[in-house]
Amino acid sequence: xGRMDNSNLDDTQPRSVESGAGEAPDSEATRAVExxxxxxxxTGMEATRLVPVQKPAAPAPKPRRLSWRGWTVYGLLALFLIxxxxxxxxxxxxxxERKRAEVExxxxxxxxxxxxxxxxxxxxxxxxxxxRFEYVIQLNPNYPGVTDKLAEVLLRxxxxxxxxxxxxxxxxxxxxxRGVEExxxxxxxxxxxxxxxxxxxxxxxxxxxxxxxxxxxxxDMLYVAFRNRGTDKILKEGDLxxxxxxxxxxxxxxxxxxxxxxxxxxxxxxITGASFxxxxxxxxxxxxxxxxxxxxxxxxxxxxxxxxxxxxxxxxYGGQLADAGEWCAxxxxxxxxxxxxxxxxxxxxxxxxxxxxxxxxxxxxxxxESTLPTPTPTGELTPAPTQAEPTxxxxxxxxxxxxxxxxxxxxxxx
Numbered sequence: 001x002g003r004m005d006n007s008n009l010d011d012t013q014p015r016s017v018e019s020g021a022g023e024a025p026d027s028e029a030t031r032a033v034e035x036x037x038x039x040x041x042x043t044g045m046e047a048t049r050l051v052p053v054q055k056p057a058a059p060a061p062k063p064r065r066l067s068w069r070g071w072t073v074y075g076l077l078a079l080f081l082i083x084x085x086x087x088x089x090x091x092x093x094x095x096x097e098r099k100r101a102e103v104e105x106x107x108x109x110x111x112x113x114x115x116x117x118x119x120x121x122x123x124x125x126x127x128x129x130x131x132r133f134e135y136v137i138q139l140n141p142n143y144p145g146v147t148d149k150l151a152e153v154l155l156r157x158x159x160x161x162x163x164x165x166x167x168x169x170x171x172x173x174x175x176x177x178r179g180v181e182e183x184x185x186x187x188x189x190x191x192x193x194x195x196x197x198x199x200x201x202x203x204x205x206x207x208x209x210x211x212x213x214x215x216x217x218x219x220d221m222l223y224v225a226f227r228n229r230g231t232d233k234i235l236k237e238g239d240l241x242x243x244x245x246x247x248x249x250x251x252x253x254x255x256x257x258x259x260x261x262x263x264x265x266x267x268x269x270x271i272t273g274a275s276f277x278x279x280x281x282x283x284x285x286x287x288x289x290x291x292x293x294x295x296x297x298x299x300x301x302x303x304x305x306x307x308x309x310x311x312x313x314x315x316x317y318g319g320q321l322a323d324a325g326e327w328c329a330x331x332x333x334x335x336x337x338x339x340x341x342x343x344x345x346x347x348x349x350x351x352x353x354x355x356x357x358x359x360x361x362x363x364x365x366x367x368x369e370s371t372l373p374t375p376t377p378t379g380e381l382t383p384a385p386t387q388a389e390p391t392x393x394x395x396x397x398x399x400x401x402x403x404x405x406x407x408x409x410x411x412x413x414x
Contacts, residue, residue, distance in 0.1 A: 110140045116275060117149065126157045180206055180213045187221055196229035219253045226250035231263050238299045240267040266295050270306055273313070281317035285333070288313050292340075311340040318349065327356035 117132030133150040136143055183206040190199035203222050206213065230246030233239040247256060247264045256264065273287030288310035291298060296307040304312075318333035334350035337343070 106139055110136050110143055112272070112275075114143065114146060114149075117153075119275070121149065121153060126153050129153045130157065180210045183209065184214060184217075187218075191221060191224060194228070196225045196232070199225040200229065223250050223253035226253070227256065227260050231260055234263045234267050234298070235295075238301055238303070240271055240298075240300050243267055244271075262294070266291050266298055266306075270298055270300060270309075273309065274300060277309075277313075278316070281313055281320050284313040285310070285317045307340060311337050314340075315343075315346055315349075318353065322349070322353050322356070325356075327353045331357055 113132045114136050117129045117136065120126070120129035120132060130150065130153045133146050133153060136146045137150065140146075183202055187199050187202040187206065190196075190202060199221065203218055203225065207218060226246045227250040230243040230250060232243075233246060234243035237243075244264055244267050247260055250256060250260070269287050269291050273284050273291065276283040276287070288306055291306040292310040296305060298306045314333045314337035318330040318337065321327075321330035321333060330353040331350055334346055334353060337346055338350065
């Protein structure tokens with residue numbers, strides 16, 4: 001290889017900017033060149049420096065699907081909410097139905113007592129009619145005609161020299177001056193001897209003397225006395241209204257037991273059935289069909305037992321159906337009456353109705369002397385049982401029997 005020329009070597013040497021072409025580079029120029037070179041190297045390195053790569057954004061999580069357990073929980077929760085809503089709506093519906101039933105019962109009670117008051121007014125029982133009309137006004141002050149009838153009753157009571165019903169005093173005019181402890185002991189003795197009226201009088205005198213003396217005991221004793229006196233009036237004395245009144249007073253001291261409540265119900269049904277006597281035989285049959293199987297010997301002041309009234313009501317209803325040409329329905333009523341007791345006249349009436357039922361609409365010739373037997377009280381009271389299990393029995397089915405009315409209402413105080 002040939003040697004390079006010196007001129008070429010000189011070109012390769014760094015030169016100072018400030019020096020001329022033939023001058024040698026100095027140390028400062030060399031240092032500046034070196035610094036510039038380093039800066040260039042550093043700039044290149046910075047250019048080639050790796051830029052950190054950003055990671056791609058993570059995808060959004062997919063919605064998690066509910067498992068079968070989750071669906072079960074949501075289903076049970078929905079069923080619970082539905083059950084709560086149904087119970088709430090059912091409760092409101094029940095409350096509304098109960099209020100409507102109460103309004104209907106009050107309306108039936110008012111109508112019944114008003115009609116009974118009219119009957120008492122016509123019969124001259126002015127004091128009882130007054131109580132019934134006042135009871136109607138208490139339940140429905142706007143009932144049509146009741147205020148006029150009450151004014152008429154009061155006018156007749158004031159113009160009558162001798163009242164129809166004289167109130168019986170229950171408390172002696174002379175105050176009982178015995179001590180409260182002695183009165184309490186006397187009342188216990190009266191209850192032990194089944195002397196209910198004396199026990200009631202003694203307890204009322206005790207309460208008048210000291211209202212706070214053994215108040216709980218006195219209430220219990222009054223309950224027992226009124227309850228037993230009421231049942232005795234219904235079962236033994238035939239005083240149905242008086243028994244109902246005593247049992248109503250007993251209810252002020254505590255709820256009636258099942259037997260007493262049953263006696264009160266049957267007495268009310270008996271009175272209601274008797275109010276339809278000879279006016280509407282179908283209603284009389286409906287009520288006495290319930291009383292006769294439960295308390296067959298229950299009676300009122302007339303002495304007729306519930307069984308006898310039921311039998312006579314069946315005969316009367318059968319005659320009413322026969323007069324209307326409903327022969328087959330009349331036969332059913334006569335058959336039920338014969339089950340309670342054989343009667344030749346009733347058997348003739350049944351045969352006559354059976355002939356009409358077989359011939360259809362053609363009315364057969366009536367048998368001789370086929371008149372309806374007229375019930376006449378014997379005057380002898382049939383002893384009533386001391387205890388009877390009040391089990392309500394539905395009335396026997398009859399083709400032409402009308403639908404039963406609403407439950408009878410309580411009779412006002414008499």
